[in-house]
Structure formats: C-alpha cells, structure tokens
Amino acid sequence: MAARDRRKSAESKKKEVEEVIDQENEEPTIQWALQTLEQISLLRELTVDEVQLKFEDVLQFKNQQTCLKEAALLDYFVSGFWWAKEMNFSSEQTSFVMALLQSSIDNISEKQMSFVDNFTEFGKTLIDLRKTPSADGNPPLFDVEQAKSITNYFTSSLFQHYRMYEFLFSQSRDKKLLGMERHIEVIDAAKLFAPLEEGMPVDVFQHYLAPAQPESPEEQAAKERRGEEEEKEEVGGTDERSEGEGERGDTLEEEEEEEEEKYSVEEVREVLREMTKEMMGNLQAEFTEKLRIQEESYTARIERLKSVSSN
Template sequence: MSAKAKQSNKSADKNANDRNDAASKDNDAEKANPQWKLINHEQINTLLDLTVEQVQLQFEVILGLKNYQTCLKEAALLDYFVSGFWWAREMNYTCQQISFIMALLQLLLDNIREKQMPFVDNLNEFAKLISGTRQSPSPEVDSLLDAEQAMSITDYLKCSLFQNYQLYEFLLNRPREELLLGKKLTQGQRTSQEEDGEGPGETGLQQEKENKATEFEGFNVQDVKDVLGDLTKEMLGDLQAEFTEKLRVQEESFSTRLDPLKQPANSYTS
C-alpha cells in the first residue's frame, strides 16, 4: 500500500473517531439533559410568541387530545402541560431549558402512568435529573441550569405534581368507566338523600370529607414538603450552598458600599 493510501486511511479513521466522540458526547448530554421529543426548539420559539389560549390550542394538537372537553383525564393532561410550559415561559427560560422542563414533566407523568412508580421512587428520579443539569457535559459547555433555576423548578414540581401525586395516580391508572361509575354513585347517593329529605346536611358533608381524607391520606402538603426537604438537603445540597454563597457575596458588596455612608455619621457623633 502506498504512503498516500495509508495517509488517506489514517485521515478516514481519525474522522470516524471524531464523529464517534461527538456522537458519544451528544448521547451523554441527552441523558443528562433530555429534550422533549414532541416538538423541537424552533417550534418552542414559535409558541413563546402566542397567548395562553393559542398555546392551549397548539398543545391539543401536539398531545393528540381530541376529547379534553368531555374527558377528565385529557383535560387534566392538557392543563398539566400547558401550565408547565407557560410557567417556564414566564420564568424567561431558554428554548433548551423549556424543552428539558417539558421532557421532565413527560417523564414524571409516564413514570406514574406506564410504570406505576411509587411517590418516593419518582421523587428520586426527579432529584437525579435536576442534579444532573448542574453538571456540564464538557468544559466548553455551560451547565443547563444554575442553582436558582434548579431550585425554582423544584418548587414548581413540589406544588404542582408531587403535592397532588395520588390524585394523578388515581386519574391516570383508573379506567374511565370506573371514574364515571364513581361519579354516578356519588350523584345517586346525593339524590337519594334529597328524596329522603335529608339533603347534603352536615352528616353527608362530614362523611364526604372523611372519605376524601381516607382516599388520599399519606400524601398531604406537609408530607410532600418534608420528603422534598430531605432530598433537597441530600441531593441538592450543593445548589443551596452555591445560592447561599451568592447571597453572602452580595451582602458583603452592599456592606462595602454602605461603609462610606457611615463615616460622616460617626465623625459627626464624635
């Protein structure tokens, strides 16, 4: 084989290795910061210029929700994704960050719907992903989220999905017929009470409250806050430390600016 042919083969091998390295880095970045598969960044950029009503119309098509006006499950899904997108828009996140947030919302919901993942396991999945956004895939690339953004997303998911986790489990994993049957039974009980002259009354209302409390016990607001608090300390401790350090630096900066203003007052007093 001639020297020219050998050189050509080496160049081809080098180019192939470079492509493999680039593909490997892209795969690592995708695993650390997944992007929403249903729409691309260009489509997200278009949605940012729409009103919330227009965004909802677009999401009906994107999610394939044709019966959201009559189906409770579809209505909840539409509200879940539209609210998440609009919150991210109001927070002025980039298209890449919004795509990650939407992918995160999708993953957590799929964990409930397809894997029937328990609350704590899904919470751990979220914590791992949100921690991964603080790790840059390469020295040349910034991390996807800063400390404050990661904490804001944590707070949003705490108040939206995790605080109502068992409601989503009930909604996504119960057949539609069972949901309708439960609604009909409840209406039938109320009608029977009204015919007997009882009306809802205090007894009926109290029983309804007790039933709801039993159905969703173990997932009240305080429980969610406690669990998320522990995970935040364990897995997001570095984010909190970074945020605290920023506050300390800012406080020192303010103190430095205020020192010259204090001097005349001290001189006057003496």
C-alpha cells in the same frame, strides 16, 4: 517499521477507547420529543389560550371538555409551559422542562412508579445536568437558582398532588359515571303532612291546611254502612217529624211578625246611636290613659338625663 506500526496502532486504539468513555460519561440533554426548538420558540410568542389550543393538537386531546383525564393533563402541560415562559427560559431550557414534565407523568401512568422513586429520578436528572459542563466548555443548561425554581415548581404542581395523579391513571372514572345505577327510595308525600308554617299551631294546621288523607277500603266500607243506617233512621222518623215541624213553622212565623211590629225604624236607630256613643267613649278613655302613661315615661327619662348631665 514494525515497532512504529505497532506504536501507532496502540495509540489509535487508545484514542478510540477514550472517545467511547467520553461518550458514555457525557449524557445528552433531554429534550421534549413532541416539539422541536423552533416550534417551541414560536409557541413562546402566543397567548395562553392559543398555547392551549396548540397543545390540544400536539397531545391529540379530543375530549378535554368531557374527559377528566385529558382536561387534567392539558392543564398540567399548559401550566408548565407558561411557567417556563414567565421564568424567561430559552427554547432549549423550556424544552428540557417539558421533557421533565413528560417523563415524570409517564412514570406515573405507564410505570406506576411510587412517589419516592419518581422524585428520586427527578432529582437525579437535575443533578446529572449540572454535574459537569458540556464538552465545548459552555456552562450547564441551568444555574443553581434556576434548578431550585424548577424543583419548587415540580414540588407544588406534581409531587404535592401525587395521589391525585395516581388516582387519575388507576381508576376508570368515566366508565363508572356512565354505567353506575342507584335505586333510591322516595317517601310518599301523600302520607305525610306538609311542613308547618312558622308560628302556626299544629291543630290549626291540621284543621285548615293539612291535605286530606286517602281512605282505605275498610274505612270506605264502614262509612257506607253508617250512611245506609242513617238513611233508614231518617226515613222512619220523617212522618213523625213532619207534623211537629209544620206546627213549629206556623208558630215561628207568628213570632217573627209580632217582633217586626214591636220595633220601629227610629227605635232601632236610637239603639245603634247609643251603642256607638258608648263604644267611642270607651275608646277615648283608653286612648287618653295610654297617652298619659307614655307622657309620664318620657318625663321620667328626661329627668334622668338632666340629672346625669348635671353630675
């Protein structure tokens, strides 16, 4: 009896050890902790805009419209979920993909894991998933082609832009944008000329269009002194000029009266008629010459075309 009891005890201990070993070797399939399989199944029935609204609540994003980090992460998870839906993955497969997205991004944000280490852990997770079938004899969660598709998607969406995600979690961009100050020196437009119009000479621009430059105090004082000197000179010579100007004024009035008496209205009309006739004659001759030159040019072209066509 004692030997039989010892044998039973040894067999029971052996079974317990085997169960512990099996439990250690069999790693459970990782699933997304933020959503159950039933919730993921309901999400698969929604549109992409509705999925985005749901994910804003699930991920507790409140500032995705203004915060670059929240906007990038929201796009990261929504794109991954929608890709899994288009691949016709089941709810369990979709949950695994979302959990893999979560763990990969957490390795960057929380563990500051390098690209090589993160990619190695990602590959190890997929390999362990397909290493052995489940205990109940069901096939692995993903076949070879599906595993390749997952690898390609993660490569193009996450690992190809790894430095961008590292920068996203390592730089406090929002604080810099809100607290940054810049002092920029601006050129005084009054001291410079406006840009020249196309084809306009510089002297014409400066004479007619250039804005007047403000005068310095020294220039204003010099201008006032010159004005005072000119006024003194004018006052001194006013008396001398007044007599001469009076005599010249009388002489000019007499000459104007004589000229008015010399020419009648008919004579002025005759002069204008002759000038008009002469101008029209010159224009007619010039116009006739231009027509002749143009006619000769067209005739020469027609002759060349005829010679080419005959050859």
